[in-house]
Amino acid sequence: MDTVPPSLLDLTSFLLARTGRTARARLAARLAERDQRLWHLAVLAALADSGPQVQRELATRLAIDPSDLVKVLDDLTRAGQVERTRSTTDRRRIRVSLTTTGRTALADLLRQARAVQDEVLAPLDAEERAALHRLLLRLHRHPPASGTPTPGTPTPDTTTSDAPTPGHPTPDTPISEPGR
Amino acid sequence: MDTVPPSLLDLTSFLLARTGRTARARLAARLAERDQRLWHLAVLAALADSGPQVQRELATRLAIDPSDLVKVLDDLTRAGQVERTRSTTDRRRIRVSLTTTGRTALADLLRQARAVQDEVLAPLDAEERAALHRLLLRLHRHPPASGTPTPGTPTPDTTTSDAPTPGHPTPDTPISEPGR
């Protein structure tokens, strides 16, 4: 049984898609055990890296719909990992900041992520992993540029962004997009 | 701007997931222009590589639900790219074979796939692409093993030429899984 059609294995893009998919799936599954999802990790990471921020900033930075961010933050707040405090200067805004437990949680999630990574990258030795990481990082920074304007996919490409997900126009440079 | 949280960029698995996602999305978008989807490509490729087969074989090989395969084949048949003929020996079975136009279509799709690939891998030179391909291929053969039960797709093999890894036939495993 088996054999993946060789024609497909010749396509780097196919391999990329496939491995990426499994990596993602495994990570998601792992996080699910903690009742967290990819977006939760992304948000916590963003807060840890860039400090407390207003929701709107977070949303644009993560390229997530503000409306969806709300839900993620609801979860995180409920778990006591982030705190929402209204900005004193502009009471419309809400500053989101990491709590101590949030920081701990993040550390744990990152640990999980690395564990999954070790599983996925198991067949590679340290140097190879580093090489892979380097290559992927290069790809990451690069704007795929325009591509196929397919319905649903405007192909935006804004200068910097990296990867628009087809199907949805991605405005500017989003970030992570754990979700789909 | 953007700035993806650095913490995430440190995760190879994150980069993998992300680039893989965009690769997949772009390819899907491209195929969509031809009114085809990833599974269509996978099926055509499987038929081209392994010759005419009974649906059930195809399904297990591609790790697709038999029920879903039917729909894909319906499309391909409608487009005149494959032909379904009942097996003379066992009339329950249906042999699926590629038609000439199917072969042409496949060639076109693969061309599209490579085009997308060129866009995605743009920042890398030939050697780097080769290196990336090699690494991914290694990962591909590797059974993700346990961990998170990601059902679905096992791995392996294609005996094909391009593989860096010298000769090992391959065991077998499911294949592609454009989908899940």
Add this chain to the structure above:
DNA sequence: ACCAATGGTGGGTGATGACCCACTGATTTT
């Protein structure tokens, strides 16, 4: 003070993808 714009929410919507089950022919068993 009034009005337009803005941040944040809540509540949907639509598309996609995997999975499942019941049903029909054909074949094999016994």
Add this chain to the structure above:
DNA sequence: AAAATCAGTGGGTCATCACCCACCATTGGT
């Protein structure tokens, strides 16, 4: 020839996302 089995279908279900819109609170003009 009846029973069990199998290939192929058809018709759902469920879960996941990204996206959108109407709405409240709050501001910034002017």
